[in-house]
Amino acid sequence: MDAFLQRVWYEGRSQWFSLLLLPLSWLFGAVAAVRRAAYRRGWSQSFRVSRPVIVVGNITVGGTGKTPMTIWLAERLQARGVRVGIVLRGYGGTSTQWPRDVTNETSAEEVGDEAVLLARRTGALVVAGPDRVAAANRAIERGAEVVVCDDGLQHYRLVRNLEIAVVDERRGLGNRRLLPAGPLREPPSRLNSVGLKVLTRRAQPTAGNAIPNAIVTTPVLGDAVSLGTGERRSLESFVGSPVHAIAGIGNPQAFFDALTALGLSVDAHPLPDHVRLTEEHISFPDGAPVLMTEKDAVKCPPGATASRLANCWAVRLDIAIGEADAQAIDRLLDRLLPSH
Incomplete structure (x- = not known):
């Protein structure tokens, strides 16, 4: 069902189905508007913590590049x-x-895959919890001088000093309809109120999906690291023989496309976002290497044999930001953290 909805929302297929869902979309929009107004007017209570808060989120369902x-x-x-x-x-x-x-x-089974990935990649004080106010206060208790909230653009209970909205350029805002008729959690106009708009550009600029006044980030795949031995290989070293690629992320096709663009022969295996991996997910009879995202790697079954994990490779993902855009972000941070 998820793959079908992605095609309806982002590829314009089966639009009769989207039209069928429009009444529910209008209801969703009305509830969301009332909720926003309740926090804006003080009918619902928001909480300000003692350190600056930056929220990195999106207004669409699915992967946009907010965790990178x-x-x-x-x-x-x-x-x-x-x-x-x-x-x-x-x-x-x-x-x-x-x-x-x-x-x-x-x-990762206890706190979710993204939490463990962020802890491993950044070394920051990572705190997970559905109550982001409590999580933010816990991070501050541990010594955090600034709180970065991964997702939570719609979590208005936590007062934020800076909002960053990330949009995948290739998919844009889809059919620009609210859930469930489209992929939007909030109307497109919500982007006008954030402090910074970020466009994730995975290929050449996509006509019609431009976001005014947005900075541009480019995903960059790094080396692959064996989960069993720690061996590091360049992705180019896999060219010339087939590989399996698994991705349980919001936009798995982006991972497969990036590997293919590097010349790899990819047998793609998309999985639901946040899926718990089993040995069946990483086992293939042909013995070809299995490439996966870092987010999937933290979920690999702990009971898997070393020989099986040796054939599984986690692919690092970073983003590149141009110097002018990076300096623009620095100026925003200067206003939040003048002492630094």
């Missing part, structure tokens, strides 16, 4: 000597106690 942007932002802040706390919902986590401090060794 969060990683870049955390590293940029840390380079200035700022202690960064990252908070997120912990989607898919089974923990019965929240908020949860997250380290390199925390189980």
Whole structure:
């Protein structure tokens, strides 16, 4: 069903189905508008924490590149000597106690895959929990000087000092309809109120999907690291023989397309976002290498044999930002953190 909706929302197929859902979309929009107004007018209570809060999110369902942007932002802040706390919902986590401090060794099953990925990549003070106010306060208790919230643009209960909205350029805002007739969590006009708009450009500029006054980020795939041995290989070294690629992320096709663009012969295996990996997901009879995103790598079954994991490779993802755009972000940070 998810793949079908993606085609309806982003590819313009089966538009009769989208039209059928329009009454529900109008209802969703009305509820969302009332909720926003309730927080804006003080009918619902918002909470301000004692440190600046930056929210990195999106207004569409699915992957736009917000987690790589969060990683870049955390590293940029840390380079200035700022202690960064990252908070997120912990989607898919089974923990019965929240908020949860997250380290390199925390189980992704307990706190969600993105939380563990962020802890491993950034070394920041990562705290997961559905109550982002409580999670932010916990990060501050641990010494965070600024809180970066991965997702949560619509979590108005937490007062924020800067909102960053990330849009995937290739998919844009889809058919520009609200859920469930389209992919939007909020109307397109919501982008006018954020402090920074970020466009994730995965290929050549896409006509019709431009976002005015947005900075541009470009995803960059790094080396692949064996989950069993720690061996590091360039992606170019896989060219010439087939590979399996698995991706349980919001936009798995983006990962497959990036590998194909490097000349790899990819047998793609898209999986639902946040899916819990089993040995069946990483086992293929032909013995070809299995490439996966870092987010999937943190979920690999702990009971898998070393020989099987040796054939599984986590592919690092970074983003590149032009110097002028990076300096524009620095100026925003200067206003938030004048002492740094």
